[in-house]
Amino acid sequence: MIIGIDDTDSRDGMCTTYLCAVLLDELEEYGTITSLPLLMRLNPTIPYKTRGNASVAINIDTDQPQKVMDHAISRIESLAEMASETTNPGVVFVPDKDHERTRHALGEFFNRAVTDVLSIDGAKELARDLDIPHKSFKNGRGLIGALAACGAMLNCDWDHTYEYIAYREQNVWGTLRSVDKTSIHKADMETYPATWDTVDCANDLIVCVPHSPDPVLFGIRGKSVEDVTHAAGFIESEPIERSVVYRTNQGTDMHLIHATGISNIKEMHSYIIEGTVSRAPETIQGGHVILSMRDSKGDEIDCAAYEPTKNFRALVRKLIEGDEIVVYGSVGGNTLNIEKIQIRSLAAKSETQNPVCPSCKKRMKSAGVGQGYRCKKCKTKADSAVSIEVERDLEIGLYEVPPSARRHLAKPLVRMGVQDFELFPSR
Ligand SMILES: [Zn+2]
Known part of the structure; x- marks a missing residue:
């Protein structure tokens, strides 16, 4: 049964x-x-x-x-x-x-x-x-x-991972959990990448210990029963009432649907969508970063890296109009909540600068509104500013939100082989 x-x-x-x-x-x-x-x-x-x-x-x-x-x-x-x-x-x-x-x-x-x-x-x-x-x-x-x-x-043929969950004794439910932080870091160091999401190194957070008043003391996620059990063995904590290893669809991206176009996406569904940045990222109140992307048919959607994604937002802020991206995430309130982003190609970024004086090689100064540029010393002139291409401080590749902001179902990059990078045929 x-x-x-x-x-x-x-x-x-x-x-x-x-x-x-x-x-x-x-x-x-x-x-x-x-x-x-x-x-x-x-x-x-x-x-x-x-x-x-x-x-x-x-x-x-x-x-x-x-x-x-x-x-x-x-x-x-x-x-x-x-x-x-x-x-x-x-x-x-x-x-x-x-x-x-x-x-x-x-x-x-x-x-x-x-x-x-x-x-x-x-x-x-x-x-x-x-x-x-x-x-x-x-x-x-x-x-x-x-x-x-x-x-x-x-139907057990779905992609799966494992989680070892340790439960607290009933008399301490609702009180502060006592788990030794150093031992958690040791568990991570000894078993990563066979386990993941135990700690969030970039943001210095412990991820495997919840803060809610439920009976869970900690949960270790990983690729096999042996790996999660081995990792749990390093953790020093208050007494554990019982523990269980579950087979789970956590970390599999099972919730994501390959979207054929932005016009087909629905609220409360999760997608992988390909497109081009059509409006550069903007940081709004609350620290959320929002950009727009456009697909090949010209339809657009806002994509968000919300405040809890912490350091991931710095990456998203570097995108500019014209960058080709593939976004993974859920749609709510007409906005796609980014879980992962693949940067496929970078648009050329240019900056305008004052022209250089041909004689003394120093930058010319503005001669006033609509007056062009000049070098006072050499009496040289130029009509307009020059546009020069600047290097992008960004690499193409696949990026994810930190473990502390990861959805249970989101597949961590540590589980993704090279074949996953080629989700869409190159154009
Ligand atoms: Zn000069």
């Missing part, structure tokens, strides 16, 4: 993965957990998501399915943040039977849950149609992620 769970947490506490961790231990009484649990990130632009828009799936081999279902439901009832307005848990139980239609339908639903915007009614209808036992609480929004996570478990 596959159990899918979603939306049990709130901004004030809990975490759907903690509920999953508890169930993994407690369900041992009724069966055998047959594969790693899944931690699935869904469409990151959905506004009613609680925090990271994560759902989980557990695969259990059991001959007591009713007991498994009853226990899971009772744990959701006792642990979910039911009082929070935005917490709307859902749980589904996909029975163990070779059912090609279920596998296919849930696989498709999973893909849409990552890239598209789905309705609660659609999820309820699908569960009924496929005859999947399910239970929803309040408005039942969690059914969407619960079904999607099961779809991911039934």
